[in-house]
Structures are given as structure tokens and as C-alpha cells.
Amino acid sequence: MASIQHYNEIIHAFLSDNNFRTIPKNPTSYDHRTNQKALQQCDRIIDRKQIEFLTQKNPIPPTLNALLKLHKPDIPIRPVVNNRNSPTHKTARRLNTILNNRYNTINSNTLANEMVKPKINSHHRLLTLDIKDLYVNVPIQEMLNLTRTQLRIHKDKQNTHQIMTLLDNILTQNYFSSLARVYQPDKGVAMGSPILGTMAEVFLQQLENIIIKHLIDAKTLSFYTRYVDDFFLIYDSTRTNPDNILQYIDIIHSSIQFNPTIESNNYVNFLDLSITRGPTCLGISIFCKPTSTDTTINFLSNHLLEYKMAAYRFLIRRMLSLPLDKEQQYKEWQHILHTAHSNKIPQPY
Secondary structure (H helix, E strand, O other): OHHHHHHHHHHHHHHHHHOEEEOOHHHHHHHHHHHHHHHHOOOOOOOOHHHHHHHHOOOOOOOOEEOOOOOOOOOOEEEEEEOOOOHHHHHHHHHHHHHHHHHHOOOOHHHHHHOOOOOOOOOOOEEEEEEEOOOHHHHHHHHHHHHHHHHHHHHHHHHHHHHHHHHHHHHHOEEEEEEEEEEEEEOOOOOOOOOOHHHHHHHHHHHHHHHHHHHHOOOOOEEEEOOOOOOEEEOOOOOOHHHHHHHHHHOOOOOOOOEEEEEEEEEEEEEOOOEEEEEEEEEEEEOOOOOOOOOOOOOOOOOOOOHHHHHHHHHHHHHOOOOOHHHHHHHHHHHHHHHHOOOOOOOOO
8 A cells, every 4th residue: 555655646747747837826716706797698508597507606726636556567546526516517518518519439348349359360469558648738729720620510500609618618717736736737737627528529530530540551450449448459570660650649749648558368358348469350259457446335244235236236237248259258257156155246146
């Protein structure tokens, strides 16, 4: 377990590595007034009767919570910013409902069923890419320009202007408190904001249109899929290698850094899946991180039965919905039974 001093050192390293700077004055009061003014100007997308409900009462600065990634080398942090009481949180939630219907992500079950479709050969290799600190490295102005371009296709001029007014106000109110100070990044979107995922998706889809489409058209990649900021690729080793792929991405967009994981013994882990490269197709099995404890709500506790069984409903549903072969399905069933036994779940004999 990390000591408090070591924990603070990890936070300081994260803030330093990502060029966060301290700001002398807490901007919350000013941003609160700015948000109210922006809402008043957007009568085509925000009903005036809603303005009172979209205005945060007694706003406070967003706060940084650093979650330790114990399963990774050097124990990096997952920065989680509590934005719920910030001046623009409610406005961001409302704006997200306007924008979010155009951008969708899929779950690991869908990905698994896609992954068993491609035909592969001896030249193919597996590669996963994970974007390092995506949200603090996305360029705000580029993201605003991309969103404006997309809105002009689907919205009229006045609606586009009002959406962009609110969006610019939300994304530029980008700061948080940590260790008794207020910090602001040199780049990146408003961490913890409800609109964060949608804006990151806009940016990543543009990267795909520029980078991934070119690699697929050039037959360098034979398969590609993405879940949020995790990428899975199958590339032709006679045409390229991971270093060349990363160099090409860096030329197109140098502000985004990727952490590659190259296949080892013909397999890679992606989300909660282990993907194995066979002679002609991919095999799927379930992957558990080293920090997994197989602990669920103990059956002898005073919780409701439906809560005790929720984890097992998920595990069984996952086992049946993934395209596992009989051997992997049996292995997963034994794991479920072992977990149930460890948590005192009664088993029929």
C-alpha cells in the first residue's frame, strides 16, 4: 500500500508531467456568472424556464481524486475529477443530451463477436494501443473546430452558434483543486465534465478518419476496433511494425501518446478479453487482472438476495454471450463455481 507521502508524490508527478499550472485566484465565482450569461444567450436550445434549474447553487471548484492503478508498473494514477458542484456541471449534462445521440460506443461482448470474424494468416500480428492521459492532452481549439464543422452539417446557423457558445464556455472552465491549490492545464478538456466523453469521441473519430482509414486502405491493417480510448489492431508484419505505426500517428498528431502492447506467445489482453492468434482465426477467452480478488457479497450477509446474486448473473451472462469454445466456457464455469464457493453461495450437488 502506498503511504500518504508517496501518494502525494505520485499526484505531484502527474501534475508536473502534464504541465498543470497553479492559478493564484479561484475562478469559480467568475465562471458562475459567465455560465449564467451564456445560458441567457441560448434561447433556441435552452428554454428560459430551465435556466434556474441549470444554474448551480453555491458552486465550488472541481476536486481531483487520484485512483492508483495497482496492476500497472510504477503505479500510475487514474485522475478522477469530481465536477458535480462546479458552475457548468448541469449545463454540460443538458448540452450532452443535445450532442450525444450522434456518437456511440459498444461493449466488450460486441467487440468479442466482431473479433472472431476476421480471417488471418501467418503474417498477421496483434497489437493494442492505449492513449496515455487522453483527456488532459486533447487540444481544446481543435475539438471545438471539429464539433463546429459537424454541427453545420446537421444544425442551422443559429443553433450551431448557441451550442458552440455553451460548449466553449464549458470546455474553457477547466480547472480543479488538489493538495490545497487550484490547478489548470495548458491543454485538454474539462476533466470530470459530463460532456467529456462525447468531446473525446468527436476527436477520436476524426483521428480514425485521418489515420486508421489510411492504414486500412493501404492494407497495412487487416482489422481495427476501438472501445473508448483502447485500440485493437491486426497488422500485416510484411508491410509494417508497431514502431512504424506509432511514428505515423505521431506525425499526424504529436500531442497524443500511445502505450503499445505487442502480442506475446500469440496473444494480447484487451478489456476483459484474452485474444489468441491462431493459424486462420482468433480465439477468445476471459481475462482477469492480477488485482482481481473474486470477492462478491457474502451469502451470509444481510443484503437482499438479488444483490448477492447480481455478480453471478453478470458472470453467467458474460460466459454465455461471449463466443467461447467449449474448453474456455467450461474453464469459466469452474471459475464462477469457485468464486461462489469462496463467498458461501449454496451450490446444488
